[in-house]
Amino acid sequence: NAGVTQTPKFQVLKTGQSMTLQCAQDMNHEYMSWYRQDPGMGLRLIHYSVGAGITDQGEVPNGYNVSRSTTEDFPLRLLSAAPSQTSVYFCASSYGSYRTDTQYFGPGTRLTVL
Amino acid sequence: EDQVTQSPEALRLQEGESSSLNCSYTVSGLRGLFWYRQDPGKGPEFLFTLYSAGEEKEKERLKATLTKKESFLHITAPKPEDSATYLCAVRTRVSNDYKLSFGAGTTVTVRA
Numbered sequence: 001n002a003g004v005t006q007t008p009k010f011q012v013l014k015t016g017q018s019m020t021l022q023c024a025q026d027m028n029h030e031y032m033s034w035y036r037q038d039p040g041m042g043l044r045l046i047h048y049s050v051g052a053g054i055t056d057q058g059e060v061p062n063g064y065n066v067s068r069s070t071t072e073d074f075p076l077r078l079l080s081a082a083p084s085q086t087s088v089y090f091c092a093s094s095y096g097s098y099r100t101d102t103q104y105f106g107p108g109t110r111l112t113v114l
Numbered sequence: 115e116d117q118v119t120q121s122p123e124a125l126r127l128q129e130g131e132s133s134s135l136n137c138s139y140t141v142s143g144l145r146g147l148f149w150y151r152q153d154p155g156k157g158p159e160f161l162f163t164l165y166s167a168g169e170e171k172e173k174e175r176l177k178a179t180l181t182k183k184e185s186f187l188h189i190t191a192p193k194p195e196d197s198a199t200y201l202c203a204v205r206t207r208v209s210n211d212y213k214l215s216f217g218a219g220t221t222v223t224v225r226a
Contacts, residue, residue: 004157042118042216043158043201090157100205100212102148105157 001026004106006091012112013081021076021109023091031099032074033058034066036087037108043090049074050099081113116141118204120217127224130191135220137202138184145212146205147185149178151198152219158201192224 007022025032033048045058047066055066063085065077078085088110092103117140127133137147146165150158162171164180171178175196177188187200199219205212 040218042203042218044216045214092157098212100146100214102160102163103150103158103214105150105159107157108155 003027004091004093004104006089006106006109008109009107010110012114013078014114015081015083017081019078019081021078021089021091021111023074023076023106024072025074025091025093025104025106026072027093027095027104028071029093029095029104030071031094031101032068033092033094033099033103034064034074034076035090035092036060037090038087046076046089048099078111083113085111086113087111116204116206116213116215118202118215118217120200120202120220122220123218124221125223127189127192127222129193129224129226132188132190132192134189135187135200135222136184137187137204137217139204139215140183141204141206141215143207144204145207147180148203148205148214149185149187150201150203152201153198161200189222192222194224194226197222197224 004025034046035043049055049068090108091106094101119138121136149161152158162178167182175190179186199221201219203214203216
């Protein structure tokens with residue numbers, strides 16, 4: 001199993017550009033989440049999904065969209081990039097009774113917005 | 115508001131020098147505390163889950179303990195391969211759901 005995969009590994013955008021961060025998992029996990037990690041701060045939840053077709057907002061959803069058409073894929077879209085979105089983004093999946101059970105993280109995407 | 119604080123921010127150890135990392139929390143109704151290890155340039159990797167005060171979990175040179183207000187991650191006789199950032203996260207109940215709050219992490223460097 002590849003686990004949770006993310007592409008790209010690195011990305012540089014200009015302010016106002018849009019892009020999609022890809023995330024896929026091959027573990028048949030029901031739950032998937034997107035987090036951002038900034039220096040000196042804990043991981044913060046952007047959006048999450050409890051199954052195909054079902055998504056919801058986390059703590060810091062503004063400026064981001066998600067969709068989940070299949071169990072495997074959970075892309076994160078930046079609508080109009082801003083310098084405040086410079087961060088490392090992690091996708092995670094989980095299974096069990098609750099979406100907040102053990103998180104299986106991908107390798108991350110380091111995004112810089114100029 | 116839930117708060118999770120990890121200390122120290124950074125820890126430099128000599129190989130074999132045991133030490134402890136702290137994760138203190140101010141939350142309403144703990145429903146689990148998680149420890150993760152994060153290597154540079156990689157995603158966090160699960161280590162332990164603790165649910166109640168007095169509980170302990172061990173894995174190789176790592177031992178996690180939990181009290182009502184904090185958790186400790188003890189590293190016994192560390193090796194250079196134990197160098198990583200260690201994250202803790204607390205789970206709390208919010209309406210009909212649960213929420214995870216992550217600490218900022220402790221970066222451990224073990225010198226040979």
